[in-house]
Amino acid sequence: MFNWRLFLSALGIVFISEMGDKTQITTMLLAGAKPAYVFWVGLGSATALICASFIEVIIGSKLIARFVKPATVQLLSGITFLALGILLVLGVMGNVKLDL
Numbered sequence: 744m745f746n747w748r749l750f751l752s753a754l755g756i757v758f759i760s761e762m763g764d765k766t767q768i769t770t771m772l773l774a775g776a777k778p779a780y781v782f783w784v785g786l787g788s789a790t791a792l793i794c795a796s797f798i799e800v801i802i803g804s805k806l807i808a809r810f811v812k813p814a815t816v817q818l819l820s821g822i823t824f825l826a827l828g829i830l831l832v833l834g835v836m837g838n839v840k841l842d843l
Contacts, residue, residue: 752811761792766788766791766792770784770785770788773788
């Protein structure tokens with residue numbers, strides 16, 4: 744049976760988290776450099792994301808799920824997210840100065 748809710752949740756979360764990261768910027772730069780080949784750049788980028796995601800799913804389901812409870816993963820993810828957010832707000836990390 745197809746689980747639409749899980750599929751749409753994964754699609755939404757990955758889509759939002761991937762927006763604006765270095766992969767998307769690289770894809771835009773490649774497409775800009777080769778505008779006649781936009782289809783191939785898009786196809787290559789999508790295929791790379793699918794392959795990377797598949798590897799992550801296999802590792803998560805076969806290795807991490809055996810030893811770590813889902814509640815522990817959620818707790819550690821939340822703590823890490825909050826810690827990184829606090830460090831960014833305080834300027835401890837992510838403080839990039841551009842010389843233009």
